[in-house]
Amino acid sequence: xxxxxxxxxxxxxxxxxxxxxxxxxxDEERHGYAVIQDVExxxxxxxxxxxxxxxxxxxxxxxxGLIAEVVRRRAISDDERRRYxxxxxxxxxxxxxEMRRLEQLVRLARARGVRPAPESA
Amino acid sequence: xxxxxxxxxxxxxxxxxxYRDELLRAHAALVQDLRGPFAxxxxxxxxxxxxxxxxxxxxxxxxxxxxxxxxxxxxxxxGFAVTAVLxxxxxxxxxxxxxxxxxxxxMRPLPYREPERLVKLWQQTPAYSRxxxxxxxxxxxxxxxxxxxxxxxxxMRSQNLVxxxxxxxxxxxxxxxxxxxxxxxxxxxxxTFTAHDLAEGPCVVLGEGLWKARFGADxxxxxxxxxxxxxxxxxxxxxPGTFQFPYxxxxxxxxxxxxxxxxxxxxxxxxxxxxxxxxxxxxxxxLEDLDAVSARLATQYxxxxxxLSVLMVGLHGIPQRSQLLVLALCGAALCILxxxxxxxxxxxxxxxxxxxxxxxxxxxxxxGRERLVRQLVTESLAVALLGGLVGVVAAxxxxxxxxxxxxxxxxxxxxxxxxxxxxxxxLGLTLLTGFAFGLAPALSAGRTSAMGALRSDARSGGGxxxxxxxxxxxxxxxxxxVLLVTSGLLIRxxxxxxxxxxxxxxxxxxxVRTALPFSDYGITAKRVQYYDRVLESVRAVSGVxxxxxxxxxxxxxxxxxWGVKVGGEGPAKKRENAVSLRFxxxxxxxxxxxxxxxxxxxxxxDGPRALPVAVVSEAFVRQHWPGLDPIGRHFTLADSxxxxxxxVGDVRVRGLEWPSEPQVYLPCGQVPDSSLIGYTxxxxxxxxxxxxxxxxxxxxxxxxxxxxxxxxxISKVRLLTQVVADETAPRVTQLRLLGALTxxxxxxxGLGIHGLLSFTVSMRARELxxxxxxxxxxxxxxxxxxxxxxxLVLIGLALGVAIGLAIGRGMGALLADVxxxxxxxxxAAAVLCLLTAAIGFLRPVLNAARVDPLIALRAE
Numbered sequence: 001x002x003x004x005x006x007x008x009x010x011x012x013x014x015x016x017x018x019x020x021x022x023x024x025x026x027d028e029e030r031h032g033y034a035v036i037q038d039v040e041x042x043x044x045x046x047x048x049x050x051x052x053x054x055x056x057x058x059x060x061x062x063x064x065g066l067i068a069e070v071v072r073r074r075a076i077s078d079d080e081r082r083r084y085x086x087x088x089x090x091x092x093x094x095x096x097x098e099m100r101r102l103e104q105l106v107r108l109a110r111a112r113g114v115r116p117a118p119e120s121a
Numbered sequence: 122x123x124x125x126x127x128x129x130x131x132x133x134x135x136x137x138x139x140y141r142d143e144l145l146r147a148h149a150a151l152v153q154d155l156r157g158p159f160a161x162x163x164x165x166x167x168x169x170x171x172x173x174x175x176x177x178x179x180x181x182x183x184x185x186x187x188x189x190x191x192x193x194x195x196x197x198x199x200g201f202a203v204t205a206v207l208x209x210x211x212x213x214x215x216x217x218x219x220x221x222x223x224x225x226x227x228m229r230p231l232p233y234r235e236p237e238r239l240v241k242l243w244q245q246t247p248a249y250s251r252x253x254x255x256x257x258x259x260x261x262x263x264x265x266x267x268x269x270x271x272x273x274x275x276x277m278r279s280q281n282l283v284x285x286x287x288x289x290x291x292x293x294x295x296x297x298x299x300x301x302x303x304x305x306x307x308x309x310x311x312x313t314f315t316a317h318d319l320a321e322g323p324c325v326v327l328g329e330g331l332w333k334a335r336f337g338a339d340x341x342x343x344x345x346x347x348x349x350x351x352x353x354x355x356x357x358x359x360x361p362g363t364f365q366f367p368y369x370x371x372x373x374x375x376x377x378x379x380x381x382x383x384x385x386x387x388x389x390x391x392x393x394x395x396x397x398x399x400x401x402x403x404x405x406x407x408l409e410d411l412d413a414v415s416a417r418l419a420t421q422y423x424x425x426x427x428x429l430s431v432l433m434v435g436l437h438g439i440p441q442r443s444q445l446l447v448l449a450l451c452g453a454a455l456c457i458l459x460x461x462x463x464x465x466x467x468x469x470x471x472x473x474x475x476x477x478x479x480x481x482x483x484x485x486x487x488x489g490r491e492r493l494v495r496q497l498v499t500e501s502l503a504v505a506l507l508g509g510l511v512g513v514v515a516a517x518x519x520x521x522x523x524x525x526x527x528x529x530x531x532x533x534x535x536x537x538x539x540x541x542x543x544x545x546x547x548l549g550l551t552l553l554t555g556f557a558f559g560l561a562p563a564l565s566a567g568r569t570s571a572m573g574a575l576r577s578d579a580r581s582g583g584g585x586x587x588x589x590x591x592x593x594x595x596x597x598x599x600x601x602x603v604l605l606v607t608s609g610l611l612i613r614x615x616x617x618x619x620x621x622x623x624x625x626x627x628x629x630x631x632x633v634r635t636a637l638p639f640s641d642y643g644i645t646a647k648r649v650q651y652y653d654r655v656l657e658s659v660r661a662v663s664g665v666x667x668x669x670x671x672x673x674x675x676x677x678x679x680x681x682x683w684g685v686k687v688g689g690e691g692p693a694k695k696r697e698n699a700v701s702l703r704f705x706x707x708x709x710x711x712x713x714x715x716x717x718x719x720x721x722x723x724x725x726x727d728g729p730r731a732l733p734v735a736v737v738s739e740a741f742v743r744q745h746w747p748g749l750d751p752i753g754r755h756f757t758l759a760d761s762x763x764x765x766x767x768x769v770g771d772v773r774v775r776g777l778e779w780p781s782e783p784q785v786y787l788p789c790g791q792v793p794d795s796s797l798i799g800y801t802x803x804x805x806x807x808x809x810x811x812x813x814x815x816x817x818x819x820x821x822x823x824x825x826x827x828x829x830x831x832x833x834x835i836s837k838v839r840l841l842t843q844v845v846a847d848e849t850a851p852r853v854t855q856l857r858l859l860g861a862l863t864x865x866x867x868x869x870x871g872l873g874i875h876g877l878l879s880f881t882v883s884m885r886a887r888e889l890x891x892x893x894x895x896x897x898x899x900x901x902x903x904x905x906x907x908x909x910x911x912x913l914v915l916i917g918l919a920l921g922v923a924i925g926l927a928i929g930r931g932m933g934a935l936l937a938d939v940x941x942x943x944x945x946x947x948x949a950a951a952v953l954c955l956l957t958a959a960i961g962f963l964r965p966v967l968n969a970a971r972v973d974p975l976i977a978l979r980a981e
Contacts, residue, residue, distance in 0.1 A: 051171060
């Protein structure tokens with residue numbers, strides 16, 4: 001079994017959809033459509049995952065062990081057939097690693113004196 | 122939403138079943154706020170742009186995983202992987218190369234305008250199907266038929282090119298203007314000649330090669346005059362290098378002028394005829410047309426045209442023997458492909474059986490059947506593709522070598538190239554095999570209950586697979602036996618041909634051509650003077666035993682057929698009384714080692730005013746004066762009487778594989794002045810003895826010729842042994858190839874038999890163990906395995922021999938009288954096959970004998 005750090009390294013950089021799904025599941029378990037809504041809300045409507053993109057990512061993330069389906073979750077108001085997903089400990093590890101990678105990138109850019117342009121809106 | 126639901130089918134089944142409801146629900150929620158006039162369109166776009174890229178991505182993900190898995194699993198079993206890839210490579214490589222060659226020979230359109238309408242016409246007699254035609258007959262065909270858009274004639278004639286550099290002999294064709302218009306290829310520079318040009322005087326069209334080499338590719342050469350065969354010819358144009366008619370060796374085409382006297386003798390046949398069918402006229406119609414003319418000519422000129430018909434063949438007209446050889450090679454290639462597929466099948470079957478357990482475990486762990494099938498198929502396709510790749514590389518290497526087999530006399534253009542269709546077919550077949558047999562275990566893994574498979578572990582796989590394996594052994598044995606029988610027959614044929622005595626002693630004879638220009642040497646006496654000077658000088662060389670000039674070399678000049686009239690018979694009939702006519706200088710028979718049986722050689726005193734004499738071959742005497750003394754008897758050739766002064770041994774003029782006409786030799790001094798241009802002696806033959814060598818002799822001969830006439834080039838320097846070897850060379854090459862394929866086939870079949878038997882034995886280890894435990898001796902076990910295997914091998918052998926015999930009968934023309942049921946060949950094939958099978962049996966049988974009852978049972 002290769003150690004976890006190596007495995008994480010092979011997964012980085014994460015596709016944006018994957019990273020956003022990890023973030024959406026960071027605070028609570030959600031079903032698919034809720035993930036789409038959360039991502040859309042957090043990005044101010046900039047990223048709106050389609051159903052196909054979402055479930056293709058979910059399928060791969062389940063296989064990679066980043067997230068897992070929540071077994072027997074029943075919220076009274078929800079349709080009970082809905083499938084909920086949660087972040088696995090490995091998934092949070094990977095999300096943190098991706099954050100570190102992004103931070104480092106930004107640090108490198110700043111060290112070079114590159115500053116983001118002021119928001120034009 | 123209905124569209125979206127339908128589009129979901131683009132996803133792999135497993136994914137679709139897992140996420141269908143979720144996808145539908147999420148998508149419905151996402152598109153519900155799409156309203157307005159174009160809502161429908163926008164929904165459609167949303168559905169399409171969501172499903173199509175994502176479905177592709179999911180498929181790609183799975184493929185990547187499967188390939189990863191396949192490469193891992195193949196690396197775990199490198200023996201299987203390498204064998205399977207090689208087997209596929211072999212089948213694909215050999216077949217692609219062979220069929221590319223066949224396509225090149227048979228199918229490739231000729232580089233002429235509408236080549237499918239081009240035909241070649243031959244005079245056909247009961248004795249010979251392909252005779253050249255006489256000018257008079259061609260003229261009648263042309264004038265009296267209505268099926269052709271044109272009819273052109275040509276004849277090969279080498280001519281000396283003098284001026285602008287060293288004198289050199291050109292391979293040229295004498296052609297009528299219609300030859301160019303029938304073929305319909307425009308000139309590269311200038312134009313081709315017309316009837317109008319001919320009226321102005323002799324003209325010539327140069328080949329691109331000659332134009333570049335000799336005239337520096339200067340377009341201004343058109344319109345100038347060059348000396349060909351001692352006569353000034355006006356250059357009217359240059360043909361492109363792709364125009365290689367009738368042979369790739371032709372360097373120029375000069376105008377063929379037929380005068381009224383050329384039309385007199387209908388037995389004087391030397392023209393090759395090509396014609397273009399009118400649009401819409403079928404070859405059958407055209408032939409009926411020609412037959413009507415032939416019938417008319419037969420009544421009109423019974424002396425020459427009785428029994429004469431026309432043979433019409435497509436211009437591609439490849440001789441039956443070459444066709445058969447290429448077909449034989451293709452057949453061999455197909456056998457190899459069959460063997461490859463059978464081996465691949467058995468490899469996959471064996472692997473499948475070994476993996477039944479693994480598959481059952483994975484299925485029990487929840488892998489869907491579709492997933493397993495998909496993965497196994499990916500694996501077998503990967504093997505097939507990898508093998509195909511190696512095979513294509515092999516074919517690319519092999520093809521140029523194979524192309525050497527195509528006789529250079531065929532009117533095919535350029536070089537054979539890899540044929541994509543052949544590649545696709547061969548690869549398709551192996552993919553199909555890999556697919557079918559790679560799939561089988563997956564399907565059965567899905568079908569049988571996982572628990573059942575787990576419990577019983579991997580074993581023989583049931584009666585159906587057992588029968589399939591038996592069938593595979595039979596197929597492998599049969600196809601290798603077919604190859605053994607057919608190549609064996611061909612080997613015997615070559616042996617038989619090589620054992621035929623040519624009628625002369627070829628060792629230590631040098632042959633050189635010095636074609637004398639007719640313009641300068643039209644007078645026979647002048648030519649004889651030249652011969653004498655050259656021969657005197659050559660004979661003076663120490664190490665030269667004898668030397669002579671002759672019209673042509675046996676097996677090199679095969680034509681020159683005339684009719685003779687003997688005694689009180691009717692008019693000379695070329696067909697019944699055909700002889701092969703040669704003019705020779707004294708010493709020809711001694712030089713070639715043709716024994717003089719009776720009488721004398723021709724001599725220098727047999728001149729134009731002396732008694733017209735002839736030396737004839739034994740076959741001539743047998744035919745016309747059986748049991749009588751021929752010396753002093755007369756016959757008539759071309760209306761002039763000849764007295765026989767000598768009898769010599771028969772020579773295989775037409776080659777080792779064909780019957781030859783009796784030979785008539787006339788003294789070189791008795792060629793009529795300015796006539797019989799094709800028959801004037803031009804081949805100088807020199808018999809030498811060691812320590813003299815060819816390398817030392819050639820410059821001396823060259824000097825002798827130059828001393829006699831400095832304008833005179835020499836060409837075609839070769840040994841007579843080469844001429845004889847060339848007779849069988851194509852056959853020997855083709856045989857080597859066929860032999861190599863057969864050896865390959867045997868190897869594959871041996872491996873296949875070995876693999877299948879080992880597999881059977883290991884699968885049956887438990888059964889054999891129980892038998893041992895119950896008291897069976899090792900000998901009994903061995904006997905049982907051998908018996909079971911032998912039955913299959915014998916069935917395959919019988920089947921293979923039967924097919925081989927049928928093919929042998931079809932190859933009759935190639936077999937030089939070797940009977941297809943030749944016992945030696947069949948016996949040898951059977952022995953080789955059984956030997957191969959025995960070697961294949963060896964290890965599995967030993968393994969079976971060594972089965973330890975305890976270990977076999979403990980494996981439970």
